[in-house]
């Protein structure tokens with residue numbers, strides 16, 4: 001029951017209920033647990049309620065976190081600032097390529 | 102490509118990144134062990150879904166030998182006290198329509214009814230009771246409206262499930278014939294309980310915590326700040342793909358190395374905000390209040406549950422039906438070590454009943470019932486014990 005899945009909002013049915021597409025054409029009525037949701041938004045659905053939105057900006061922030069992590073480890077391992085940054089940048093560029101693809 | 106597919110490509114099917122993070126973990130682990138003079142670095146997850154990712158993708162086999170990933174108390178089905186299930190079974194046998202989630206259906210109880218034949222909601226239905234499995238609270242609300250019959254919803258879950266109940270109560274959508282039996286639990290008090298237990302029992306202390314991603318989408322990464330602030334333990338809220346969990350482990354090692362343990366790291370930025378979903382928090386607070394709650398096999402943890410506020414007492418099954426809370430009594434079936442498993446003290450394979458008297462098809466204890474129960478996860482995907490051994494032999 002604790003499984004959250006991504007879905008796309010299809011319609012807003014009422015002040016508390018939305019219809020979402022869970023993929024493969026499975027449409028479900030779910031409760032709206034976030035502010036300001038509209039058709040076309042990607043959301044996470046958990047036990048029949050929208051718990052948050054899933055956004056591209058958020059994905060980029062997520063990738064930045066990992067890039068910074070890579071940079072830090074390289075630094076701790078004794079790489080120069082420059083080299084560490086290059087490793088992080090390289091990862092980030094590759095990731096963005098996937099994201100834009 | 103659609104966003105969820107891109108997320109899969111980045112965080113799931115991304116072997117190159119998994120390899121490079123794993124390499125970094127292998128480089129950092131020995132330095133951290135040496136610096137802290139700790140032979141084993143124990144990292145606890147909270148969420149059953151994190152345990153699923155860890156086991157399903159064999160992440161334990163990717164770890165250096167010094168790093169131990171242990172499951173925590175984050176499976177609501179596993180920790181729902183037997184007394185709550187028993188009370189709901191009794192209501193079903195008395196003629197109430199009972200609505201429940203699918204994985205609560207098979208949950209075995211300690212006390213049995215009807216000459217010992219009924220020890221789960223599934224058995225209650227087999228004996229003629231009206232027990233209905235629903236996907237969500239909305240489905241129960243609609244069905245109860247349609248039937249008009251006296252009904253009870255068995256409300257289990259963590260902070261992630263609470264908004265699904267709260268918004269419908271708050272907006273007045275729940276019909277009067279549908280009562281609510283709350284077994285809702287709060288995650289942070291239980292995680293703190295588990296970490297303290299490791300300390301007080303003189304076990305290898307928990308060195309890092311992987312906070313639950315979806316729970317944190319509601320309560321915010323900020324809710325885990327007590328780990329770094331009060332316990333000096335790094336915490337990181339991660340998502341549910343293998344890359345997320347690997348990145349979480351790496352972050353914990355970095356924090357242990359630098360000693361900069363001040364606030365919770367937030368990896369799962371594509372979904373979680375540092376302060377959480379304030380809309381949902383407000384809805385939950387309007388409808389529910391914190392109460393002491395029983396965790397199965399563990400006992401009462403103060404202020405670790407939620408029940409309906411007085412304004413909603415007309416819906417409160419306990420109050421309306423005069424159900425008295427019994428003091429907690431040990432409530433696991435004989436031989437079951439589910440409490441130790443949920444507290445990260447034992448692995449499922451330490452239980453002599455694992456895959457013998459207790460299997461996913463015939464669960465003996467509560468950790469074998471739900472897809473997020475550690476025993477059920479290990480039963481389905483293997484313990485990785487064997488593969489870990491093989492990998493270390495090859496190395």
Ligand code: SF4
Nearest residue numbers: 437438452459466476
């Ligand atoms: S294997 Fe079954 S009996 Fe053993 S701890 Fe897990 S749930 Fe309990």
